[in-house]
Amino acid sequence: MLKWSSVFLVFAICHGTFGWGQLCDELVPNGGFEDFTQLPDDDCDWNLAVGWTNASNGSQCNSSNGTPDYFHQSGTDPFSSLPSNYFAALNPSSGNAVMGLAGYISFINNAREYIAIELECPLVVGEMYQVSIDITKGISNVDAVAHDGFGILLSQNQVLQADGCNCLINASPQFIVPDVIDFDTWQTYTFDFIADQPYEYLTFGNFSADNQLNFVDIGNPGNFSLSYVFVDNVSLFPLNMLLDVSWGPSSISEKEHGLNVQWTTLNELNSSHFIVETSQDMLAWKYEGTEHSNGNSSIQRVYDFALSLPLSPTYVRISEVNTDGIVDRGPILFWEPKLGAKTQFSISNQSLLITSTRPVDISLFRIDGKLEYRNTISGQFQFDLNQLQPGLYFVTDGIEAFRFAVFR
Secondary structure (H helix, E strand, C coil): CCCCCHHHCCCCCEEECCCCCEEECCCCCCCCCCCECCCCCCCCCHHHECCEECCCCCCCCCCCCCCCEEEECCCCCCCCECCECCCEECCCCCCCEEEEEEEEECCCCCECCEEEEECCCCCCCCCEEEEEEEEECCEECCCEEEECCEEEEEECCCCCCCCCCCECCCCCCCEECCCCCCCCCCEEEEEEEECCCCCCEEEEEECCCHHHCCEEEECCCCCCCEEEEEEEEEEEEECCCCCCEEEEEEEEEEECCEEEEEEEEEEECCEEEEEEEEECCCCEEEEEEEEECCCCECCCEEEEEEEECCCCCEEEEEEEEECCCCEEEEEEEEECCCCCCCCEEEEECCEEEEEEEEEEEEEEEECCCCEEEEEEEEEEEEEEHHHCCCEEEEEECCCCEEEEEECC
C-alpha cells in the first residue's frame, strides 16, 4: 500500500531547461480534485473538477460516452456525496474530493469510463519522473465485482473513446496497476520512469478487454454487475536529484513474525521524513509506512522500521523527503525466504497436517486440476479430509507439493 503523501503535490510552475523544453515541478493540475467550478449535485459531474475530462468528445450522461462521477464532502446527491454515496463509503485520501469511475459493466461489452487531463507542460525527453495515484473501491454499499486492468496512459495527443459509445480505448498504458482493486482502504501506486516522448496528456482507467480481466465478487453481484473505483492524488513530477541527506549503511534482517529494515544517515538537511516501500519487480512500489527524520543533523543517525514478513522475495526501498517535498531515493534492499524453511505436509487420522514457519498460500487440488481449497496459513494447520470425495489430490505452497489419496 504505497501511500504517497499529497505533500508532493507542490508547485505548478514551469521553468526553462537549457533549451530542451520546460520542466514542471508538478505536471498534473488539480490532481487532488480540490478545485471545482461548482459543487457536484448529481452523477456525471466529472467536468466540475477543473481541468479534468472524460476522455471523450461526448458530454452526455448516458452510454454514448464515459460518465465518471465527481464526489465531494459537500456533495448533495447520492452520486456525488462523501463520506457515503450510492457506491461506497469512504473519505478522500486527502482533502475533500475524489473522482469515481466504472471499469466494467456486465451487460455492455467492454464498457469503460476514463478520466483524463492535459499536463502543465510536456515531459522532457531523457528526464526521470515519478507518476502516482491513490486508488480504493471504498467500503461497498452495493453488490459489485472487482478486477485488475487499470492503468495510466501518457500520450502526446488526447486519447479519446470512439464517438457515440462508452467503449474500451484501444491503447496500451505505460503503467499497469498490478492488483485487483478489491480493497476498501486507500492504496497508492507509484512508477518511476525516464520520459521517451514529450507527453502532454494523462489518462486513467481500465485498458484491458473484458475477457482479459481477473474478477473477484464483492457481495452477491448476480447477473447484473459492475465495478467501481475511486481515485485521488494523481501526481506526476520530475525526480529532483538535489540531495539533502548522506546515506550510510543499511540492512534488512528477519525478526519474529516480520522483518526489520535499518538504515543510517551521516547528515540531514531540512529533512521531513522517510518513506518505506516494497516491490516484487522494482517497477511497481507499494507504500509500507513513514518514519520521521531528525530534520537537521550533522551526526550519524540510525533508523529502524518493522515490516510484516513477505510471502515471497521482496525489494525494500527507502526514500527521504525534505521540507519542500523533494524526494531523494535511498538504498534498495533485497530479502528472500531462507533456504530450508520449507512447508511440511503429512497425513494423520483423516487429517492433512500442514506446518510452516512463515505465512504461505496453500492450494489444494484434485488430481484433475480442480481447486478444492485455498488459504493463507502460518504455524500448524489441520484440514479435515472427510470434506473431500475419494480420489487423488495434491496440495502445494507454490514451491513444495504433496500428493495423497482419500479412501472411504
